[in-house]
Amino acid sequence: MPVPGQTGGPAAVELRGVSRTFGRGASARPVLAGIDLEIAAGETVAVLGPSGSGKSTLLRLVAGPDTPTDGTVLVDGEPVRDMDRRAAVVFQDARLMAWRSIASNVAFGLPRTGMPRAERRAEVARWLEVVGLEGFGRHRPSQVSGGMAQRAALARALVRRPGVLLLDEPFAALDALTRLRMQDLLDEVRSAARTTILLVTHDVDEALQLADRIVLLSPGPAASITAALDVPVPRPRERGDLELVPLRTDLLHRLGVGRTQVTSPSLSLPSLPHKEPLR
Amino acid sequence: MSGITAAAVVRSRWGRTALRAAAGLLLPAALLIAWQLAATSGTYTRSQLPPPEAVLDAARSLLDRGELQHHIAISVQRVLIGFAVGASLGLLLGGLVGLSGAARAALAPTVQAIRAVPSLAWVPLLLLWLGIGETPKITLVAIGAFFPVYTTVSAGLDHVDPRLRELGRAYGRRGPALLAQVLIPAAAPAVLSGLRLGLAQGWLFLVAAELIASSMGLGFLLIDSENTGRTDILLLAIVLLALLGKASDALLGVAELQVVRRWS
Structure with missing residues (x-):
């Protein structure tokens, strides 16, 4: 859906030999090491990895508040600057400002200058509608559910028309059913948003549902990419699509979860893996 | 029924x-x-404890002579001006210290030390430097109002949820924009309770100022009635201070309630 006034469109992202180490000397704590990753404009990539593997650090390097110790991060061929305007972040918690209405929280995502008031209002209304919050603009954050708050946070990011949308475990704090609804919503919103998406998650099914490509991080410290796997099924996908079962089993196996033998495709509930303790 | x-x-609700x-x-x-x-009951003499109606009588006669209004007006004026000055400085310096680690390191210890000085200790110095006009009294009220505002503002800004700071920066707010759109609103409830405390302390310091060197105001009424043995006027001044303090606090309390309601 092309929109007048839209700038840029989806951006390509490239990480070249990126490492990030916190601290120095004896107390140095390497978090990421030697990350090479290319994301095509408009692609959706899910970064999957165990807790503490540096997923969020990776995302912060692309967003801009953090810079790599080594290597470069490029958005559309240009290095990422401090808090890059081409990127928009959705955090795990909605982080709405309690003193602002939902609409005003969404408007916080707009660039601060160069847009007439009427247009700003129209933009906010449009994205509220896209995320299914029409009629809730005047509500206060404390008056809406966690899922609705997260929708508002998504609208706040999308209203920026980001080249890259960075999602940091955006649905992890929601209840299971709301999480599924939000995944569907993101799938729908994607056509309107025209943006590259980098999704950090520890939920294998979420990655399978939403991503074109899944990147696996090794457990930290000094995490690196152990695999980058294309998801073979076109979107939007059926949950529990049998074609995804082998990939799912493979992913779980690589993450150290699941039976060693490949799960039978005839299982009626592929979304309920038998969990074994982490190795 | x-x-x-x-x-x-x-x-x-009503x-x-x-x-x-x-x-x-x-x-x-x-x-x-x-x-x-x-x-x-007869336990106390009338000059020790006059009955309530004697205090009312005293108020009436002072009102008739136009003195009471005058004392109240001058005291209220001193508190308002002193509070405005002290609270503004408290907001300014508290904001600086709350936002900048360098400013905190440089200023906070000194301010805390000055804060430890009792109000009465300032009086001789203020009289010496500023004479016996309005300035020393207003200054003392300002000193009193400054510290609670300074403390709560700096602490309030310092304790703003770091996740909100991160959000603000992630969405391109820095410097004054971050301050105006994220930090100050986030700290507003703390700031308002600080203003309330500052106003209350302003009244305390006002009496300290007026007790010692003045010819007008409620504090003067206190010391003057003590010297002339008018316990009824003394009690009247105490009651008036209580009422005025409570009334001005209630006004700020209404504002605070609005903010807290909107902010939660």
Whole structure:
């Protein structure tokens, strides 16, 4: 859906030999090491990895508040600057400002200058509608559910028309059913948003549902990419699509979860893996 | 029937507000009765403890002569100006210290040390430097109002949820924009309670100032009535200070309530 006034469109992202180490000397704590990753404009990539593997650090390097110790991060061929305007972040918690209405929280995502008031209002209304919050603009954050708050946070990011949308475990704090609804919503919103998406998650099914490509991080410290796997099924996908079962089993196996033998495709509930303790 | 109505009154918002106000008046009423009983029991002489109606009489005669209005007006004026000056400085310096680690490191210890000086200790110095006009009194009120505002503002800004700071920066806010759109609103409830404390302390310091060197104001009325043995006027001044302090606090309290309601 092309929109007048839209700038840029989806951006390509490239990480070249990126490492990030916190601290120095004896107390140095390497978090990421030697990350090479290319994301095509408009692609959706899910970064999957165990807790503490540096997923969020990776995302912060692309967003801009953090810079790599080594290597470069490029958005559309240009290095990422401090808090890059081409990127928009959705955090795990909605982080709405309690003193602002939902609409005003969404408007916080707009660039601060160069847009007439009427247009700003129209933009906010449009994205509220896209995320299914029409009629809730005047509500206060404390008056809406966690899922609705997260929708508002998504609208706040999308209203920026980001080249890259960075999602940091955006649905992890929601209840299971709301999480599924939000995944569907993101799938729908994607056509309107025209943006590259980098999704950090520890939920294998979420990655399978939403991503074109899944990147696996090794457990930290000094995490690196152990695999980058294309998801073979076109979107939007059926949950529990049998074609995804082998990939799912493979992913779980690589993450150290699941039976060693490949799960039978005839299982009626592929979304309920038998969990074994982490190795 | 009447039970139903009473329950409805308790349930309605106005009913509850009225009930709470009535509950708050119980203790003052009891004190008034106790005062009356003590004054008429014969234990105290009239100059030690005049009955409530003597205080009312004193108020009436002072009002008739136009003196009471004058004392009240000058005291209120001193508190308002002093509070405005002290609170503004408190907001400014508290904001600076709350936002900048360097400013905190440089200023906070000194400010804390000055804060430890009792209010009365300033009086001789202020008289020496500023004379006996309005300036030293307003200055003392400003000193009193400054510290609570400074402390709560700097702490309030310092304790703003770091996740909100991160959000602000992630969405391109830095410097003044981050301050105006994220930090100050986030700290607003703390700032308002600081202003309330500052105003209360302004009244305390006002009396300290007026007790010592003045010819007008409620503090002067206190010291003057003590010197002339007019216990009724002394009690009147105390009651007036209580009422004025409570009234000005209630005004800020309304503002605070609005903010807290909107912010939660």
